[in-house]
Amino acid sequence: MTPITKSLYLQFLRCQNAFHLIRDGVVQKPSTASFGGYLEWGDFLTLCKSQFPNTPTVEKSQNRDESFEESASYLNQNISHFGAQLRYQNFVCSVELLEYEKERDGWILWDFRPIGSIKQDILRSFFFYKKIAEGMGLRVIGFKLIRIQTKFVYTGGPILPEEYLLIEDITSRMESEFGTREEEWNSFLENEKETKDKPVPFSFLDRKPSCRSLKSCLSPSHCAPGRENAKEIFEYRDSSELAKQWFASGYNSYESVPDTELTPIQKIQKEAHLTGRVHFDNLKLSEYLANVTKSVAFLDFESINPYLPIYPETKPFQHIPYLYSLHIWNRETDTLMHKTYLHEDVASDPRKHVLFHLQNDLPRDITIFSFNDFFEKLIIQETTNVFPEYLEFWDSVKSMFIDLALPFKKLWIYHPGQNGKASLKEILPCFSNESHIGLTIREGQDANYQYLRLIKKQVTAEEKKRVLEDLIAYCKLDSYGLYLIYRMLQEKLSVI
Incomplete structure (x- = not known):
């Protein structure tokens, strides 16, 4: 079976259909890489690692089994290490840093993010790491994040990590949201059980959670058969959720949507498309x-x-x-x-x-x-x-x-x-x-x-x-x- 990675799990929480389409090899996983991000990542990672001197790193290897074995060796010896490779059942993940705290005999999960604020996907990622670590028998005692101090003003010379980096202990926040994260996790496990060895009924109308709009759908032909013949209703301005309802109602063109359901701006659009004329408000x-x-x-x-x-x-x-x-x-x-x-x-x-x-x-x-x-x-x-x-x-x-x-x-x-x-x-x-x-x-x-x-x-x-x-x-x-x-x-x- 295709291993469940963090990105696949996050995809499930955004759209169940997309998760199955990617996992089954029907469509390719969308690229999340940003222009230029990798040009700076190495320097950012070096700054983060400087906070933990003499900590070994599990280097990425083409043979991932070797990386899992190296990480397992550090875990057995209670040694903190960067790039920790975790595997439990069919779940795999790479954690930026697993830090062992001897006093409490437990592990702290660290993530390094070149961002200025904490987003929901970070919390979901931490929970995914937690589930795999605990499945392996590790005692998770905390969650910490290194991100960017957006108020930092560069004055020249080498960037000082203590001024540029913002180190946060988000354990209490994670614990306060464990209920929500557990519900998401259980929903995922239930879906896995229901769909095991069964064809998945792709429909953005019936399954929840689902994409808010078919504009960004990975494969409309699977999720919404007929979407290719109804693309016009998804082009209405400010209509992400409305277009979904219109599609469910059988509307498939600008003309088919009643004026009573349109905003003034959408009515302008409709008239322009039906007449082929440019709308121009002279006044x-x-x-x-x-x-x-x-x-x-x-x-x-x-x-x-x-x-x-x-x-x-x-x-x-x-x-x-x-x-x-x-x-x-x-x-x-x-x-x-x-x-x-x-x-x-x-x-x-x-x-x-x-x-x-x-x-x-x-x-x-x-x-x-x-x-x-x-x-x-x-x-x-x-x-x-x-x-x-x-x-x-x-x-x-x-x-x-x-x-x-x-x-x-x-x-x-x-x-x-x-x-x-x-x-x-x-x-x-x-x-x-x-x-x-x-x-x-x-x-x-x-x-x-x-x-x-x-x-x-x-x-x-x-x-x-x-x-x-x-x-x-x-x-x-x-x-x-x-x-x-x-x-x-x-x-x-x-x-x-």
């Missing part, structure tokens, strides 16, 4: 663009947000800008100018350089459009906190920002081709001939990862040149896309 958009200057700017930043701070006066997960693209359009002369800055010296802090060039490139008293402008404004504000010489620049531009995502979130404008989505990558092809599909880098997370690779020297000189070009191309299309969308809005307003 709202006229008010929205009423105070736009004659010349306008379109700004997009790319950033990294490492959990191990790299530059002085930064915090974990803080966004650090290294690239911007700026398009400036003069309406009177109908001329478009492009400015960009990419910080190629990856060994140095890019923030001051980014603001220096942006201050020179961005005209004063000009409307600045960004997509979800909170991000761009936050980057400038946080940078000026460290480099106060740019405070005057920030004060002069912060009131000039306008969020170009707002009309699409509010559905003041809606194109049937958006299919309920409101991201720039979904919107741009609907209103122009441009698309991110042909780019090597197509999303912000990948851009973040690629620049981190440069910092970590994970590329050759030739590859570095290509990555820098790809980053510029990606950022340039984002700001150019904003220009195209704005021109479209202006043209529509002029003919209505």
